Amino acid sequence: MTGSTERPTALYRLFDEGGTLLYVGIAVDPEVRLRVHSREKTWWPRVAQRSIEWFASRSKAEAAEVQAIACERPSQNVSHSTTRQRGDAKAEYRSPYPKPRQVRIPTDMWTQFGRAAKLGGTSRAKVVSQMIDWYIGEPGVTPPVRPPIAPGCPS
Template sequence: MTAAAGVPTALYRLRDSAGQLLYVGISSSPASRLGAHRREKAWWPEVDPARTSYEWLPNRPAAARAEVAAIASEAPRYNVADNPAERDAMAARAREVSRQRMANVGTMPEWDAIADDIEAVADPVERARLAGRQLAEVPVMQRALRAVRGAAVREMQAGGLSNAEIARRIGVHRNRVPQLLT
């Protein structure tokens, strides 16, 4: 078990002013995570902070299981992870952009959307693989995808996987795994 696996982690629910569930997520530092949502998510203005709720769980793996269950049973408007139809559509979109390999790299919002789509893939192995493919093919996206890949690797470590097992699953040498975290 990694140290991160034993850290208490919040399952948070974001609602609008009418009480509709907008988003479910987990974080050991929910204030920081909500700050990231505030800066990065187009749907943030719909959130009513007074209606945000937190449920603290003993560790990240327990929180991740609760998150998957909550998303599946409560169907928040803006969660796409753990929704197979949405996940498959996003992966197909990312593959299509990769195949096109446009001569013109396009506008940053297009690449930000692709990074968001990959980040929303629930399976960290698939998320790391998709991010790795994009890193190899689209230099403009490297910074965003390195962050997504690093987060996916940290999630696998928090789930108790060794660097050797992570390397095997995502197709890199085990000595490369710590470098993926930067």
């Protein structure tokens, strides 16, 4: 995954109304990541402010994230935290996926979809999620970008 480590990656900080740091994280697409947090985290309604700082690579952003969590002690982080442990966040997690959904798709189409998603630098799950968000009219969401079809391949 050498290519993905060289992608610009954002370090984001989430603050409450009083300016208290709640969470520090990293993401290649922080807007998508923040939407996930808004659906999953019970503490999300407390978020009133955010900051985003870009780094040239994921490894640089990860190093900055570890340092920020250790030094700034956000109240909701567990990974890299010196004050919280695994399991402490279970009560703060609200799964938007109460049960798995099943969709019947022919195997060859599912395989082609996986290849196309990979060519587009993403995953089937992300494309499906983005497509659903776009279809139901989530604000600011655009339809997924379809990768170009290779010459000689059926469209």
